[in-house]
Amino acid sequence: MTLAEILASLFPQGHRVRVAEGLATGSGPLDGAEATVIGIDGNTPLGIEGALALSRAVLDAVRAGRKGPILVLVDSDSQRMSRRDELLGLNECLAHLAKALLLADRSGHPTVGLLYGHTAAGAFIATALATRVLAALPGANPSVMDLPSVARVTKLPLATLQEMAKSTPVFAPGLDNMVATGAVHAVLDPTRPLDAQVRDLIADLPAEDARDRLGSERGGRPVAQAVAAQVAAEARRD
Template identity: 45%
Template sequence: MDWQTLATKLFPEGHTVTEHEHFLSGTGSVEGQTVTVIGTTDHAPIGIEIALIQAQAVLATVREHPGRPILILVDTQGQRLRHRDEMLGINSYMAHLGKCIDLARRRGHRIVGLVYDQALSGGFITSGLMADACFALPDATIRVMGLSAMARITKVPEERLAELAKVDPVFAPGAPNYLRMGGLQAIWEDDVGARLAAAIRDADPVDRRRALGFERGGRKLAAPVAQAVGTGAHVLPA
């Protein structure tokens, strides 16, 4: 779904969202409440410029509109793979974006992420996954790394990784697998406007992804291990 159609469906009461060089910004009205909208489109690669402008938009909302909800629309191919961006410290720019989103949360802004097209690697981690809750449309493509690239990095044969992907969502791309792992709160298959209104109302700053992953059978050890670290208990055999 293109971002224009999506924005119209998300904000039937009206919106001012526009696009400039793959960056989405503006506001929308949800149940009479104004929501700041930031995001990306056209599978945008996240370079230092777009990371910084997203961070600036978040900080402007914190400064000028205390408590206003923030919606992050995600469509990215991940961080931009250029020598220039690496030399200028793209990791620091993306970390800055994540910190700004966390600052907004700490200041009382409810933050919702929505993957409406593609979400890959670091571009997703420092945007949608930084929200109080992240959602996706049914046809969204989500993955940290393709299996062929994973095979090159891990030296595990791609055929073996393909077998593992059939039974373990950690190895498999797609919104349903991220739902099982707790990375997504839900997949929006119906009225996205009503879904957004409910997501804003229910936004919770407490990170519950480990618990959701455990309940859904997608991450069976993250929650027990974290609890064991906190209590000093043992969860794995010696």
């Protein structure tokens, strides 16, 4: 689905979302509330200007105090790989965006991500993975790091990583693996109205981050939940 089709399905009564230079911002009515929409379209890399613009939209919604949902629609490249962005603190700008979304969540805004294209690396982490619930449409192609990049970092042969990825979802990019690890909570049905499906996600919003639990239940991260629980227990005991 294109972004225009997604917005029409999310907001059949109309919306006020605009796209400029690959960034989507605006709002629309959803289940009796005004939903704030931010996003990245057209496989656009996320640079400092984009990260700060999206952060401002989220913080404006928090300041308004209406507690409406915040939808994060993502079809991006990775973070913008430029010397200029790195020197100007792109890592801090991406962290600021992620923290803005976490603040919105803690302030009572349901935060829902929707992957409908590609996304990777810092852009993926600072947008979609910073929401309370992350959904995807069939054909979405997320990755934290592609295998050739993993090979360069780990110094392991690409063929070895490709073989490991067949049985270890946490190593592998792609939607199926992100679902198995619990990063993606649900895959939506594009043949049905998206507004109803997003309303259902919001109605069933978990009280806390459910990724470890989902990864354990789905077999993609079988030990993460137990390890995290043990670390938390040890920290409380000290």
